[in-house]
Amino acid sequence: MRVLGVDPGLTRCGIAVVDGGTGRKVSCVAVDTVRTPVDADLAERLLKVSDAVEGWLDLHKPDVVAVERVFSQYNVQTAMGTAQAGGVVAVAAARRGLKVEFHTPSEVKAAVTGSGRADKAQVTAMVMRLLKLQEKPGTADAADALALAICHIWRAPMRTRLAEAEQRAAELAKVHKARLAEARKAKGVTR
């Protein structure tokens, strides 16, 4: 499975492609930080993020896109910019028929470091170790994008099992409901 991970942002947007192998093996295909000028129009900045992501989708052809879910409440203006960038990334992926999954920062941190409250340095260190990188991935945002992709790969088997179980349960419920209706009808006829 090839995952494009995006840590959305306007000033710095982390973007990474990670391949998942057998077991917990993961390898880095590409990683970068997209930057847009602080003094540019918001729409122009969003378009730059969109163009960059579309370029990566065309070039690396991922199977799925993982985006960091914004929760932060401390700086509403920054959070809004981040949310807008995330929305733009999601649409670029959806337009290509790709599935988009959102993960919270604590899910991502927990997946790669074992703790949902790990700091940026820990995330970078673990990402480098897991992907056997010789160099730091440029920015904390780029490291986050890698961590996000790894998180997605590792959580995928669990998600698939959960989805299958839910589908099975829905089918059983349907069968049960149909039988119940039949039984009621039969009762009505004999009455």
Place this chain on the structure above:
Amino acid sequence: MRVLGVDPGLTRCGIAVVDGGTGRKVSCVAVDTVRTPVDADLAERLLKVSDAVEGWLDLHKPDVVAVERVFSQYNVQTAMGTAQAGGVVAVAAARRGLKVEFHTPSEVKAAVTGSGRADKAQVTAMVMRLLKLQEKPGTADAADALALAICHIWRAPMRTRLAEAEQRAAELAKVHKARLAEARKAKGVTR
């Protein structure tokens, strides 16, 4: 000037096209509410909003796009969805080379009702009066989209004058700086 106004949202997204005439004359070209299913994937919902806006841009060919700026802090999850939808709208416009302006809800309310704290009923009533509409515009979101477009049209002359004044000031500053540098150089030579 033809303005596409968008009150972004996932469950209900207000969209409207308004033409500005001479003076404060405005007329409604089209207005609607775009809805996306609550149980659909976030990326799918955003794509539906994006597709709808792109369709309107192609059909109505506005000169500029006005989007409501999200500020609300009371429901972070809803605010994030709204921000994401707004980002998607901005990119669709920017990709066509259209200018995108964001207006706050209180700017919009003040422009059409005279009060930044007007309620939804007041905004709807004023929008109907200003555009001479016989019927209510379906939803409060559709009325907001109309109000947003009107706000943009009425604020445009002021914005243009401001931009011209700023440009003039920047040019004067440049000339002044160049003369200052010349004077310093001349002084240096005579010393």
